[in-house]
Amino acid sequence: MAFLYDYQEEAVDKLKNGSILCGGVGSGKSRTSIAYYFTKECGGLLDGTKRGYEDDYVPMACPKDLYIITTARKRDTHEWEGDLSPFLISTNPDASYYKDKMNVVIDSWNNIKKYQKVYGAFFIFDEQRVVGSGKWVKAFLNITKKNHWILLSATPGDTWTDYIPVFIANGFYKNRTEFKDRHIVYNSYSKFPKIDRYLEEGRLNRLRREILVDMDFERKTIHHYENILVDYDKALFKSVMSTRWNIYKDAPIKNVSEYGGVLRKIVNSDESRGEAVLRLYKKHPKVIIFYNFDYELDILRNLDYGEGVVIAEWNGHIHEPIPKSDKWVYLVNYGAGSEGWNCIETDTIIFYSLSYSYRTMVQASGRIDRLNSPFKDLYYYRLKSSSWIDMAIARALSKKKNFNIKQYAT
Numbered sequence: 040m041a042f043l044y045d046y047q048e049e050a051v052d053k054l055k056n057g058s059i060l061c062g063g064v065g066s067g068k069s070r071t072s073i074a075y076y077f078t079k080e081c082g083g084l085l086d087g088t089k090r091g092y093e094d095d096y097v098p099m100a101c102p103k104d105l106y107i108i109t110t111a112r113k114r115d116t117h118e119w120e121g122d123l124s125p126f127l128i129s130t131n132p133d134a135s136y137y138k139d140k141m142n143v144v145i146d147s148w149n150n151i152k153k154y155q156k157v158y159g160a161f162f163i164f165d166e167q168r169v170v171g172s173g174k175w176v177k178a179f180l181n182i183t184k185k186n187h188w189i190l191l192s193a194t195p196g197d198t199w200t201d202y203i204p205v206f207i208a209n210g211f212y213k214n215r216t217e218f219k220d221r222h223i224v225y226n227s228y229s230k231f232p233k234i235d236r237y238l239e240e241g242r243l244n245r246l247r248r249e250i251l252v253d254m255d256f257e258r259k260t261i262h263h264y265e266n267i268l269v270d271y272d273k274a275l276f277k278s279v280m281s282t283r284w285n286i287y288k289d290a291p292i293k294n295v296s297e298y299g300g301v302l303r304k305i306v307n308s309d310e311s312r313g314e315a316v317l318r319l320y321k322k323h324p325k326v327i328i329f330y331n332f333d334y335e336l337d338i339l340r341n342l343d344y345g346e347g348v349v350i351a352e353w354n355g356h357i358h359e360p361i362p363k364s365d366k367w368v369y370l371v372n373y374g375a376g377s378e379g380w381n382c383i384e385t386d387t388i389i390f391y392s393l394s395y396s397y398r399t400m401v402q403a404s405g406r407i408d409r410l411n412s413p414f415k416d417l418y419y420y421r422l423k424s425s426s427w428i429d430m431a432i433a434r435a436l437s438k439k440k441n442f443n444i445k446q447y448a449t
Contacts, residue, residue, distance in 0.1 A: 044256065049254075054079065056187045060190070061195050063254075066256055066410070067254075068193075068254070074126075077099060080103060080187060081100065082101050083126075104141055104142040104159070105141065106144045108164050111148075112378075113165065113380065116360075155181040164179065164190040165191045169208075179204060194397075194401060197398075209250055222239055222243065265419070267315050267421065268423065270311040270424060272305055272309060276302060279305065303331075303332075303428060306426050308334060309424070317342055319389055327369045328389045329390050329403050330372060332392075335391055349362035353370070353376040373399050373403060377402045383409055383412045388417075389422070393433060
């Protein structure tokens with residue numbers, strides 16, 4: 040099949056309506072999902088000459104309207120348009136082989152409710168967002184009742200409850216209540232709903248196997264991870280722990296979230312972090328730096344990287360592209376830019392501070408690990424102090440779990 044690697048062809052063969060296409064960051068899920076839509080849903084061929092046709096490209100026999108629900112960034116950077124072009128499909132009818140025979144819409148998850156009345160189309164849901172029972176999940180379930188669809192994810196689910204919306208959309212359960220009644224046992228001694236164990240996990244594993252399509256591929260890149268030890272104000276850190284006093288607001292700490300935030304600010308504001316960044320930058324003149332908080336951004340903005348260095352940002356306020364320069368620093372907020380874009384101009388990421396989320400860290404790491412990367416060796420530097428909060432976050436992430444400050448705020 041033209042345009043696809045062998046492992047992508049195998050995935051196309053296994054996919055069906057309601058599947059989750061699971062592939063690591065940079066595995067080519069977007070192109071694989073379009074190939075499935077083009078061939079299985081709409082009757083096109085990408086290997087026509089192998090099947091007796093004159094041309095390798097055989098147009099879709101019955102094109103369907105295509106809706107791609109993705110991240111806001113991936114929509115705004117037009118990354119999907121690049122994946123559609125080899126199939127002669129475009130959001131612009133004048134640039135599409137199919138002109139007015141089909142409608143192509145690429146939009147963000149924030150606008151998913153707009154498409155609940157669409158009928159008979161094909162939806163690609165990019166980057167797993169259907170967890171829980173909020174508005175996005177309700178819109179997703181309404182859409183899947185009336186259209187064919189697949190979902191793309193690098194990290195499809197950490198717990199069985201993450202799969203509930205997709206299980207419902209596939210008709211395995213009528214609603215969340217049926218799933219909970221059948222499979223969940225809650226801890227009767229907890230003040231809040233806390234799952235003690237799951238029942239019939241054999242059935243759950245079978246259902247997951249039925250819808251999950253893994254793309255197995257060998258990466259050509261080699262990841263080099265290095266923890267960079269930095270310092271922190273131990274006396275100030277210990278004082279806040281004992282007094283529960285917010286030194287930045289000069290007021291008592293009100294809750295667990297604020298407690299963790301103050302401790303992290305003490306740790307992450309230490310001058311040694313900025314010094315570590317500058318040492319690393321001398322080795323890597325093009326670098327992406329991920330950060331969590333606005334005060335970290337202020338620190339990173341004001342470091343002396345040297346003459347001729349271009350600094351650009353992607354966060355909730357500023358959306359700048361990666362600089363076109365021989366020397367640059369790209370400051371990216373985890374929440375705004377950990378997924379939905381890629382960069383093959385550098386081989387280095389610095390994690391100024393760690394995210395609480397394992398999934399976010401995986402997504403962030405994948406920004407430079409792409410199939411078309413010119414680099415074999417990729418470098419990931421994690422700045423980390425010996426404070427208990429940094430160490431606890433690192434331990435949780437090493438176990439592929441999220442960090443929860445509530446476990447430590449006693």
